[in-house]
Amino acid sequence: MESLWKLMYLLEPTSLTLIVTAVFVTFASASRALDHGKEMERNLDFSEASITLDRSQALMIPLASSCSLLIMFYLFASVSHLVTAFTAVASTSALFFCLSPYVTLLKTQLCLTDPLVSRCCFKSFTRSQGILLLVCVGTVAGWLVSGHWLLNNLLGICICVAFVSHVRLPNIKICSLLLVCLFVYDIFWVFFSERFFGANVMVSVATQKASNPVHRVAESLSLPGLQLITKKLELPVKLVFPRNLLGGIVPGQDSIDYMMLGLGDMAIPGMLLALVLCFDHRKNKESSQDLISRGHKYVWYALSGYGVGLVAALAAGILSQSPQPALLYLVPSTLGPVVFLSWSRRELKELWEGSESKSNVKAHPMEV
Known part of the structure; x- marks a missing residue:
């Protein structure tokens, strides 16, 4: 009974805000990835701005992440x-992209x-882009000076959206x-890393703060006022929410007073959501039937x-x-419904191999 009462913490404003924000950011990342894919189709100059993972790259990501953690x-x-x-x-680049x-x-x-100002790296640079770049630089500078958790979350969200938009998965096989x-990877570094390294590596890295370069500059220039303002930084590699949202608006509290999500x-x-959203979009274009006759989209099952x-x-x-380790719960709850639903609809093979294999199959009769 006491355990059930503990679950009431899920109804606290901080927990609800974290859940709603994470769900929104995940869906927004997938939606932006779909829009970015359409932009690349319309403009071939964008084709180099996106990376589609293959099997070897998918295997290297956990290894590279482990090396980075150490x-x-x-x-x-x-x-x-x-x-x-x-x-x-x-963060500046991601905010500009979003x-x-x-x-x-x-x-x-x-x-x-929107007159053309200059050309940089063989691409046009307009006045509105220049103003937007200044706004992004100012936002990041505000984060460096204040270290505020709201700016930290804003930049973290933009990095997440930009990453999902530029790093793509070709099919469910590579995604799985x-x-x-x-x-x-997540299970090992959270549950078992302490046995090998004497401390929980994942938690230690997630909770440590970075030294502020603005503080170092203020110290070298003998600016005591700026030294008092600039504190160590929570890097925008996670969302942080004060356990007391009303009392947590003032920055500089200890990290133990925050709920975090990487x-x-x-x-x-x-x-995964970006993959199934693109699949839903392609199936809707190919099908002459309305959405109701086809049933619900895969993305809503994955998001739920x-x-x-x-x-x-x-x-x-x-x-x-x-x-x-959040992925211990998120991987089965997102990948499982998509695989089961596609199997029941007899679309698993198409989703498993991706759209590229299908286009290649269609190209053979034309070549003959």
Whole structure:
């Protein structure tokens, strides 16, 4: 009975906000990936801006992530400034990528002229893009100075959306391979890393803060006011929400007062959602029937499964009072419904091999 009362923590504002935000970001990442794919089809210049994973790359991601974890675990103090600088550049680029469609839409609706300012890297650079770049740089600078959790979450969300849009999965076969490998990866580094390395590597890396390069500059220039403002940073590789949202608006609280969710726990399921959303979009274009006759879309089953898996992960963490590998719950709850539903609809083979194999099969009779 006491355990059931503990689950009431899931109804707290912080828990509900975390769940709603994660579900929204995962679906938004998949939707942006679909739109980005359409942009690449219309403009061949964008073709190099997207990476489609193959089997070897899918296998390398868990290995590369493990090496990165160990580097951050043992050498974080030495590479902290480098990591912060790289994160700042990546955050600026991701924020620019996420806001560009809205700037274009606003410019079109208001019929604003957008003269060409210059050309950079063989691509045009307009005035609106220059203004947007300044806004993005200012936002990242505000995060560097204040370290506020809201700016941290904003940049983390943009990084997640940009990653899902640029790193794509060709079919469920590669997706399943990647998810299963990361499933094992997450379980090992959360549950078993302490036996080999003397500490929980995943938790240690997730909770450590990076030194602020702005603080170092302020210290070298003897600016005591800026030194007091600039604190160590929570890197935007996770969402953080104060357990007391009203009392947590003021930055600088200890990380133990926050609920956290890694970007990988949104980006990896987001890649699956992007895959099935593109599949739904292609099937709707090919089919002459309406959506009701075809039944529900795969993306809604995957998204519902993501929400269920996230709630299960949070509930397990509350009941066990220990960190939980979120992918332990998210992989079965998202991949399972998609595979079962496609099998029941006799579309598993098509989804398993992807659209490329189908287009190749159709091309053979034309060649003959």
